[in-house]
Amino acid sequence: MAVLSVEELTTNYRTLRGWVRAAEGITFQVAPGEALGLAGESGCGKSTVALSLLKILPAGGIIRKGKIVFQGQDLVPLSEHEMRKIRWKGISIIFQxxxxxxxxxxxxxxxxxxxxxxxxxxxxxxxxxxxxxxxxxxxxxxxxxxxxxxxxxxxxxxxxxxxxxxxxxxPSLVVADEPGTALDVIVQAQILRLMRDLKDKLGLSMILISHDLSIIAETCEKVAIMYAGRIVEYGNAVSIFKDPKHPYTQGLIKAFPSINGPRVRMTSIPGQPPDLLNPPSGCRFNPRCPYVMDVCKRVEPMLEEHGERGHTVSCHLYH
Amino acid sequence: MNSERKDSQIESSTDTAVGGEVLRVENLRKWYPLRKGFMETLLSKVEASVKAVDLVSFSLGKGEIFALAGESGSGKTTLGKLVLRLVEPTSGKIFFQGKDITELSQRELKPLRREMQIIFQDPFESLNPRMIIKEIIAEPLRVQHLAKTEEEVEERVKQVLTEVEVVPPEEFLYRFPHELSGGQRQRVAVARAFILNPSFVVADEPVSMLDVSIRAEIVNLMVDMVRKHSASIIFISHDLALAKHIADRIAIMYLGKVMELSTSENVVDLPLHPYTQALIAAVPIPDPESKRTKDVISGEIPSPVNPPSGCRFRTRCPYAHERCSTEEPPLVEVEKGHFVACHLYT
Structure with missing residues (x-):
């Protein structure tokens, strides 16, 4: 059974200009002793998900929908007093x-x-x-x-x-928010090695949040790629890195220069992430997507299994 | 204190510059004196200082992309500012287009400033929030009195905005920096650097504040601008993977010293210095199936106030031996165009 099971979690921020839709319909599981990587660019909602798990959202942040089932108990309806028993003993967080x-x-x-x-x-x-x-x-x-x-x-x-x-x-679950960022590469490698060792030794479950796909590739068994508040691709790390399905994941992986291999011109994803006060209709990636079709602008794609078991992707290309 | 450390030691100049030389530095040194309390001044005569850059020599060819890489505190930013005379060197010489500019006054430097520009790390801080884009980009033109009429200024600004793909330029001229995205701001910074058609640019971690998906296009833009204007660039970066893909040559710095210097393929694929090897082994690889084979070295970069005697890397080096603590290894050419400062090769 999963240590943590998040179902259709929707966390928004209330602002004077309306709801900022920071995380919507987030669903994932973490098994005992497993590390899940939550990857995406700044503003994609990955930290919002982390803070929602512990219910330590900043003012204005509200969980509007969904369940966070930790060891069989839904955390969303719990009071602040009850949450204090979960924090640190059940779920703890490593800040940057x-x-x-x-x-x-x-x-x-x-x-x-x-x-x-x-x-x-x-x-x-x-x-x-x-x-x-x-x-x-x-x-x-x-x-x-x-x-x-x-x-x-x-x-x-x-x-x-x-x-x-x-x-x-x-704790049985540790959430790490960008643990290596702001450190030099050698020290970062030391920290990541320490976290992997601790995870193996103590049998911890882990959620690692990072914008750096290579850190996630080195540390996690499972990966969720987030874009503009939604998970666009989810599955086994090897499967996602070897056979990325979503055009955003493909672009993101290509945008990382590898230190191995020949010198190549770097590739990027044109455009920039959308404003979450007013995200694009249909697929949120459609304004930047090289394969955009008519349906992408109208209908929001669902996360559905494609290819290897457990590898889900939300993209109309595969439907 | 070992303050009088082999000043006379001339480290062999490192020339593989292609098509003439734009910049050459010789034994460049920048020591920042530390502030002392009154009692300390009375009680000791030892001057403590941060040895940010210590006896660095290299040259930069015309049209070359030269990367300075290393951990924070290695002195790469100070070196970048020294070569532009934005920071005064403690000793050493800087030659720009064959001319010694070490002793020039700011007034004498002004005409040369046309030729040398800098792009900073953070486009949120490097653009004046109270100026419109047009004025930000036009400022170098006005300072150098290079445009006669207001129409000419606007024409030049529009032209350079088009070059950096902030289009259509008319729409951006009268905006403020806060109305632009991070990527657009860095493009404006690139435009400002290139409006005077410089022959030499220093870019200090120009993409490290940007999102991954935007990084590549800014890097590609800078490479294109450098090629188009046949300028040379010193690209300061802690990201070796990035440096490998864009730079012609890479210099690896550690505690104010150049440890290794060669073509980017040599440095990254066939590193000779144990420090370079450690740095490369620590770079995470975006492939879940490639497991790290080499060990990560322990410890962190020591204080540049009191760097270790002899070789500065010896406290963390897996191959350190007795000679390393007594004798400082000079930067020598061990293969054609491949310079290393390590006793393993001498």
Whole structure:
């Protein structure tokens, strides 16, 4: 059974100019020990999905429809009080390791300890200390550095500390929002390796959100490609990278220069993502699609299985 | 302190420039002094400084696309600004079109500025939000007094907007930057750089702020503009895959030093320096079936205030031996046109 099953999730933002349709009809599953990659450009709604899962949307963000079934329980109707029991113990989140994800005036160890104590108030102070040391060791930081402040950490160490914090209450699902971005390529590779190791060792389920397809290719078994608030293609990572069906996925994969292989002129997808206040009718990709047909402008395509089992795509080309 | 580190050491000049030389730098160095407190000044005489760029030499050929790659803190942006004299060098020489421009005053530089331009990373910050597109692009023309009439200014601006495919230009002339998308803004920045028909452009991470699907078209546009204007460009990028596809040559920098310099195929496909090898091994590959074979090196880039003695990479190098900590390896040509600064090859 899936750890997490999201069904027809629709999250919109209320603004003075109307609803921003940031995520619509999102459906996916995450099995135990599996990593799902949520890929797409900025503004495609991938972070909105992540924040919806934990119900920590910014002001104006409202889940308007759908279900988020975590370990058999739908999270959407839960109250704030009930959600607090799910957060961190059930689902935790690793934020992008920029300066602002850690509080600059508290020691790193105390901040990780706080995550433990908030969700498990009965733990004694000495136990907390011990667990912080263990967590730091798990993520590859010398436990004595618990007494350092965030500014004394390098970028890579800060990201490691945030991973330690996410693991503080033994979650079964970890959501990672752009964990490697803003880091140098070598440090990024270190962090991704750490996350893969932790996932295997602790049997974690993971949702990795990234604009970088190559990071997802290296880390995830399953991939959901998002465009303008919708999942356009979903399935096994190998199947999607080897045989992308949706014209957007094809364009996105081609837009990534590979370091292997001969020098070629880079290709791009002309145009730009639409305004989500007023998305195009029919298929949201139709203004940029090289294969656009009449039907694309009128009818919104549904996600349907095509080719390999479990590989779904929403495109009229295949119907 | 090892501040007097082999100043005399002239690192062999690195010329494989095609069709004449536009730019040459010799032993260029930029040390930023650190501010000190009053007590520190009294108690110690040691000047601490950030060694952003340290004894770098290279040359740039006419029409060449030259990539500077490396991690953040490697000094690539400082080097890009040094060659344009936007930052004053601590020592070393800069030759532009054969002329020594190291000591020129800003007034003497002004006519040369026509020939050298820069494109910045963030098109949201590099365009003045209170100016209309026409004025942003026309500013270099006005500063250099190159257009006689207002009609001529508008004509030139329209022409360059068409070149960068911000069309129809009439529709964009009187807009403000915030009315444009990220890709369009970067096109405007490219237009501003090319309106004076420069022979040399520095582009500092010009696409790293843009979305993946738009990146390629801006990169292609820049390559086309460089070719069309037969200009040379220094393309600063942390993305080696991108650098490989567009650059003729790549220089890999680490803590203010050039570690390896050669054609982009040589550097990426047959890297010689252990640092270049580590960098390339760390680049993620967009293919779920290719599993990483090589190990990722540990650690992060050390502080440029106190770089390691000898070879700067030795603290992270899997092949470091005794000589690496005592002797700094010079950048030498180990194969035709392939320069490496590593004791493994000397």
């Amino acid at each position: 390791g920029a300066m602002n994800a850690l509080n600059p005036v508290f020691k790193v160890g105390d901040q990780i300890g706080e995550a433990i104590k908030t969700h498990d108030p009965k733990v004694s102070n000495s136990d907390v200390k011990e667990r912080v040391s263990k967590l730091l060791e798990t993520v590859g930081i010398e436990p004595s550095r618990a007494n350092n402040y965030p500014h004394e950490f390098s970028g890579g160490m800060r990201q490691r500390a945030l991973i330690a914090m996410a693991l503080a209450s033994d």
